[in-house]
Amino acid sequence: MAKEDEGMCFSGDCGKYAVVAALLIAIGMMGGGYLLAQGDYSPDVNVSSGPTYPNVYVSSTPPDHVISVSGTASKKVAPDLLNIQIRVQTESANARTSQEDNAAVSADLRSKLKALGLNESSIQTVAYSVNPVYDSVYSCEKPLNDCHYDSVLIGYRTTQSLNVELTMLDKGGDVIDAASTAGTNQTFIDSVQFTLKDETRRAVQKALLKEASGEAKSKAESIAQGVGVSLGKVLSASESASYYPAYYRTMAYDMAAGAPAPKTELSAGQVDVTTTVSASFEVSG
Numbered sequence: 086m087a088k089e090d091e092g093m094c095f096s097g098d099c100g101k102y103a104v105v106a107a108l109l110i111a112i113g114m115m116g117g118g119y120l121l122a123q124g125d126y127s128p129d130v131n132v133s134s135g136p137t138y139p140n141v142y143v144s145s146t147p148p149d150h151v152i153s154v155s156g157t158a159s160k161k162v163a164p165d166l167l168n169i170q171i172r173v174q175t176e177s178a179n180a181r182t183s184q185e186d187n188a189a190v191s192a193d194l195r196s197k198l199k200a201l202g203l204n205e206s207s208i209q210t211v212a213y214s215v216n217p218v219y220d221s222v223y224s225c226e227k228p229l230n231d232c233h234y235d236s237v238l239i240g241y242r243t244t245q246s247l248n249v250e251l252t253m254l255d256k257g258g259d260v261i262d263a264a265s266t267a268g269t270n271q272t273f274i275d276s277v278q279f280t281l282k283d284e285t286r287r288a289v290q291k292a293l294l295k296e297a298s299g300e301a302k303s304k305a306e307s308i309a310q311g312v313g314v315s316l317g318k319v320l321s322a323s324e325s326a327s328y329y330p331a332y333y334r335t336m337a338y339d340m341a342a343g344a345p346a347p348k349t350e351l352s353a354g355q356v357d358v359t360t361t362v363s364a365s366f367e368v369s370g
Contacts, residue, residue: 151320152308155363156300158293161355164279164331167251170211171264172244172273180215180241187243190268197263198249201256212246246275254279258349279353280330286358290326293360297324301364309368317367328358 173191177183198208218240225232249260257277264272281289301322309316331354 150314150368151365152305152316152368153363153365154301154304154308155361156297156302156304157359157361158296158300159357159359160289160293162281162285162289162358164254164281164353164356165252165285166280166282167254167257167351167353168276168278168280169249169251169257169260170275170277171247171249171260172275173247173268173271174242174244174273175268175271176218176240176242178240180243183241183243184215186271187245190271191245191247194247194264194267194272197267198260201259201263202253203249203251203256203260207250209248209250210245211248213244215241215243218242252282254351254353257351261349261351277351278330279351279356281328281356281358286328289358290328290360293326293358294324294362297360297362298322298364301362302366305364305366309366314368314370317369320365320367322362322364324360324362326358326360328356330356 171194173187173194175183175186175190177186195205195208199205217238219236220239221234222237223232223234251257251260261274261277264274306316
């Protein structure tokens with residue numbers, strides 16, 4: 086009887102033990118879950134050492150309360166630089182003669198430009214090409230009347246494009262007139278551009294940056310006041326700038342025989358310079 090008593094429960098003791106065991110298991114599971122939630126199991130990455138560009142992407146989520154605005158400032162500026170692109174184009178039955186003719190006309194053009202007071206550094210070749218010239222001939226073959234177009238090589242065309250840079254803007258018309266006398270219908274004006282020197286453009290854009298930044302901040306303050314929040318620190322800022330040189334397109338025209346050629350005059354106008362600043366501000370309240 087003693088051995089049988091070892092495997093028996095009396096007065097409901099087994100039920101009490103089961104309840105206590107269940108409670109202990111539940112408490113242990115809850116505590117373990119809490120500890121797991123509080124732990125930091127992210128990898129320890131040291132980006133201060135190792136390769137220059139580690140294979141690690143670090144991102145941060147911006148705050149939810151942000152006002153993003155942009156401000157723009159513009160100014161019209163008198164140009165201080167003139168670019169004139171002149172094309173010298175010659176054709177001949179063979180490529181060598183075409184190139185030699187082009188060299189002769191280009192040399193004559195350079196000589197005339199230097200006579201106006203231009204330096205060699207102001208005249209730059211920006212493009213040069215030699216290409217075959219074809220003519221289309223329509224023919225029909227009998228007796229089937231098979232008609233088609235054939236391309237026939239008739240010669241070669243050499244093209245050299247020169248860019249003439251002028252700081253003396255009033256000489257622009259003289260350059261165009263001089264170009265028209267080089268060669269025989271072999272020089273053409275492709276473009277005339279009034280623009281700004283690099284140092285002038287940078288100085289103007291720098292001044293506009295301050296104005297555009299002030300406008301962006303003023304907009305942000307107005308928005309914050311309107312929605313009843315307080316404007317905080319700047320979270321990000323970026324800028325972009327553009328300017329639009331004045332272009333003139335040229336047109337060929339015929340003059341009556343014996344009529345004096347009119348002097349070419351160019352109007353510089355003004356160059357539009359624009360700067361935009363985009364900024365994000367933190368807000369509270």
